[in-house]
Structure formats: C-alpha cells, structure tokens
Amino acid sequence: MKFFVPPMVRHFLRDRGRGISLAISVTGRSCSLMCKHCYGKTLELMISLNEFSKHAVDECHDICLALVSGGCNDLGYVPIGKASNIIRLLKELGWRVAAHVCVVDESYAKMLHELGVDVALLDLEIDPVVIRYVRNLRRYAETLFIEGIATLKKFGLKVYPHIVVGEFCGMPRFEIEAVELLTTVDIDGLALVVFTPLPSTPYEYCPHPDPYYVKNVMRIARSLIGKPIALGCMRPRLSELEFYAYEIGFDGIANPSLQIVEELREPYEVFNTCCCYLALQ
Numbered sequence: 001m002k003f004f005v006p007p008m009v010r011h012f013l014r015d016r017g018r019g020i021s022l023a024i025s026v027t028g029r030s031c032s033l034m035c036k037h038c039y040g041k042t043l044e045l046m047i048s049l050n051e052f053s054k055h056a057v058d059e060c061h062d063i064c065l066a067l068v069s070g071g072c073n074d075l076g077y078v079p080i081g082k083a084s085n086i087i088r089l090l091k092e093l094g095w096r097v098a099a100h101v102c103v104v105d106e107s108y109a110k111m112l113h114e115l116g117v118d119v120a121l122l123d124l125e126i127d128p129v130v131i132r133y134v135r136n137l138r139r140y141a142e143t144l145f146i147e148g149i150a151t152l153k154k155f156g157l158k159v160y161p162h163i164v165v166g167e168f169c170g171m172p173r174f175e176i177e178a179v180e181l182l183t184t185v186d187i188d189g190l191a192l193v194v195f196t197p198l199p200s201t202p203y204e205y206c207p208h209p210d211p212y213y214v215k216n217v218m219r220i221a222r223s224l225i226g227k228p229i230a231l232g233c234m235r236p237r238l239s240e241l242e243f244y245a246y247e248i249g250f251d252g253i254a255n256p257s258l259q260i261v262e263e264l265r266e267p268y269e270v271f272n273t274c275c276c277y278l279a280l281q
Contacts, residue, residue: 001246001250001251001252001253001264001266001268001269002230002251002252002253002268002269002270002271002275002278003017003252003253003254003256003261003268003269003270003271004230004233004252004253004254004255004270004271004273004274004275004277005017005254005255005270005271005272005273006021006023006067006233006254006255006273006274006275007021007022007023007067007272007273007274008023008045008046009045009233009255011255012258013256013261013270014272016270017270017271017272018062018063018269018270018271018272019062019063019064019065019271019272019273019277020062020063020064020065020272021064021065021066021067021272021273021274022047022052022055022057022065022066022067023045023046023047023066023067023069023274024046024047024048024049024052024066024067024068024069024070024083024086025043025046025047025048025049025069025070025071026049026068026069026070026078026079026080026082026083027043027070027071027078027079027082028043028048028049028050028070029043029044029048029071030043030071031043031070031071031072032071032072032073032074033071033072033074033076033102033135033136033137034136035134035135035136036133036134036136036169036201036202036203037134037164037167037195037198037201037203038198038201039198039200039201039202040071041198041199041200041201042234043069043070043071046069046070049082049083049086052086057089057090057093057095058093059093059094060093060094060095061094063271063272063273063277064090064093064094064095064096065095065096065097065098065273065274065276065277065280066087066090066095066096066097066098067098067099067100067121067274067276068080068083068086068087068097068098068099068100068117069099069100069121070082070100072102072103075103075139076102076103076135076137076140077101077102077103077108078099078100078101078102080099080101080111080112080115080117081111081115084115087115087116087117088115088116091115091116096118096119096280097115097116097117097118098117098118098119098120098121098160098274098276099112099117099119099120099121100120100121100122101120101121101122101148101152102122102123102137103137103140103144103148104120104122104147104148104151104152105151106151106154106155109151109152109154109155109157110155112152112155112157113155113156113157117157118157118158118280119157119158119159119160119188119276119279119280120152120157120158120159120160121160121161121162121191121274121276122145122148122149122152122159122160122161122162123145123161123162123163123164124145124146124149124161124162124163124178124181124182125145125164125167125178126142126143126145126146126174126177126178126181127142127167127168127173127174128141128142129168129173130167130168130173131144134167134168145161146181146184146185149161149185149187150185153185153186158188158279158280159186159187159188159279160187160188160189160190160191160276160278160279161182161187161190161191162190162191162192162193162232163175163178163179163190163191163192163193163217163221164193164194164195164234165192165193165194165195165209165213165214165217166194166195166208166209166213166214167195169195169203169206170195170197170203170206170207170208170209171209172209172210172213175217176216176217176220179217179220179221179224179225180220180224182224182225183224183225187225187227188227188228188279189227189228189229189230189251189276189278189279190221190225190227190228190229190230191229191230191231191232191254191275191276192217192218192221192229192230192231192232193231193232193233193234193235194208194209194214194234194235194236194241195208195209195234196208196234196235196236208236208238211238211240211241214241215241215244218231218241218244218245218248218250219248222248222249222250227279228251228252228278228279228281229250229251229252229278230250230251230252230253230254230275230278231245231250231252231253231254232254232275233254233255233274233275237257239257239259239260242256242257242259242260243260243263246260246264251278252275252278253275254274254275
C-alpha cells in the first residue's frame with residue numbers, strides 16, 4: 001500500500017515520507033466559475049505565483065512533484081500558461097509537473113505538452129445537470145471531459161482523472177457510468193474522491209454520500225479499471241472507506257487516518273506528494 005501526503009496539508013506521516021512537493025495556484029484564490037462544491041476554497045492552501053518566488057526550489061535528487069492548478073476563467077479553462085516560466089524552471093531542475101485542468105481543447109493540450117507537463121489531472125463528470133448547474137459550465141455538453149481526456153492523450157500526456165462521488169449535494173448521480181466510460185479511453189490511473197461539504201460554500205449543509213454507495217463505486221472501479229487507483233484526499237474522514245480501499249486492492253490512499261496506518265498488516269510506503277504520483281511510476 002502507498003500512502004500519499006499532499007503538499008497542502010499537515011500530516012503525522014510527512015516526516016516518514018519520501019520526496020517533496022509544491023501546490024501552486026496560477027490564479028491565487030480567484031476563480032470565475034465558483035463551482036458549488038468547491039467555491040474556490042481548495043485554492044486557499046496553495047502557493048500563489050507571487051509567493052512562489054519566495055520559495056527556494058533546488059535541483060531534484062529524489063522525488064519532486066509540483067502540482068500546478070488554479071481557478072477557472074469564464075470559459076472553464078485553468079490558465080496554466082501563466083506559470084510557463086515556473087514550469088520550465090522546475091523541469092530544468094528535474095522536477096515532475098502535474099497540471100490540474102478543467103476544459104481542454106487541442107491548443108491547450110499542445111501547450112501542456114510543449115511545457116513538458118508530465119501528467120494532467122482532470123475531473124471526469126458526465127452528468128449534464130452537474131456540469132451546468134454545479135460546475136457552472138452551461139455552454140458545454142456532457143461529453144466535455146471524456147473528450148478532454150482523449151485530447152490530452154493525443155498529445156502524449158499522462159492522464160490521471162478524478163471522479164467526485166456525490167458531487168451533486170451528496171446525492172448519487174452518474175458516477176458508476178463515469179467509471180464504465182473510462183474503460184473506453186486510455187488513462188494512466190484514477191483517483192476516486194468523495195464530496196465533502198466545505199464551510200462557506202453553497203453546499204456546506206449538504207450531507208456526504210452514503211458510504212454504502214461510495215463503496216459500490218469503489219468496487220466497480222477496481223473491477224473495471226486495470227490501472228492504479230487511489231482513494232483521493234478530498235473525502236469525509238470515514239476510516240471504513242480507507243479499510244475498504246485496502247481490502248479491494250486500491251493502490252494508494254491520500255491523507256490516511258492514524259487508524260489504518262496503525263492497523264495495516266503489511267508494509268507500506270509514504271510519499272510526500274499528490275496521489276497522481278501513481279501515474280508516474
């Protein structure tokens with residue numbers, strides 16, 4: 001089992017982990033879309049482009065991973081190009097770079113390829129209601145994200161999609177169908193994350209999804225996807241999901257609880273990176 005400690009959090013395993021990582025937001029705390037489940041809150045723990053210059057970035061001699069993310073513009077694009085100089089510097093120093101993207105077209109995928117981005121993280125959502133009214137992408141069809149995955153692969157990028165279980169205010173929608181759709185495209189791994197209500201968002205009073213349903217999605221994903229799968233960092237703190245991920249053969253868990261670390265009956269590895277590192281091994 002591999003445990004992952006992302007750069008945005010404090011965790012009791014960090015001192016035992018290999019590698020270093022950074023999380024950079026190209027838009028600071030700003031996001032034009034303001035999706036109802038996130039509302040820009042996940043950007044608050046990231047380093048802004050201005051703050052990046054204050055961090056000493058050394059040549060990489062082990063595992064070094066930078067996650068470049070940010071808010072979306074009105075059209076749903078994360079303006080990764082704003083960090084082009086930083087990405088080139090990191091690549092020159094031997095770092096690996098992951099880009100968290102939203103809308104993707106050919107020119108965007110080509111830009112990521114030319115910058116040397118190693119892996120693209122993309123949330124896979126196929127529910128037209130969620131796309132238009134949760135993510136506020138009203139001009140796009142439900143094929144938006146699966147086509148984005150195919151476009152990224154066309155330009156030679158590794159792709160590590162995320163599926164958010166219960167994104168529609170904690171209710172089940174088309175997560176199982178999304179898993180099944182992933183069998184039709186080439187991916188390099190998968191993260192399953194679980195809707196978690198965040199304070200000061202439109203969905204702060206929504207419940208998290210029923211754990212029984214989440215486990216069903218996890219089971220189907222493990223049975224259908226022949227690539228590394230992780231239980232990602234955004235999820236309610238339910239240790240039963242972690243133990244189930246271990247039981248059915250997930251490859252990694254981000255932000256593991258003390259309970260599973262103490263009770264795991266096999267050796268484990270700890271990486272101080274986003275779980276997308278699974279797609280780079």
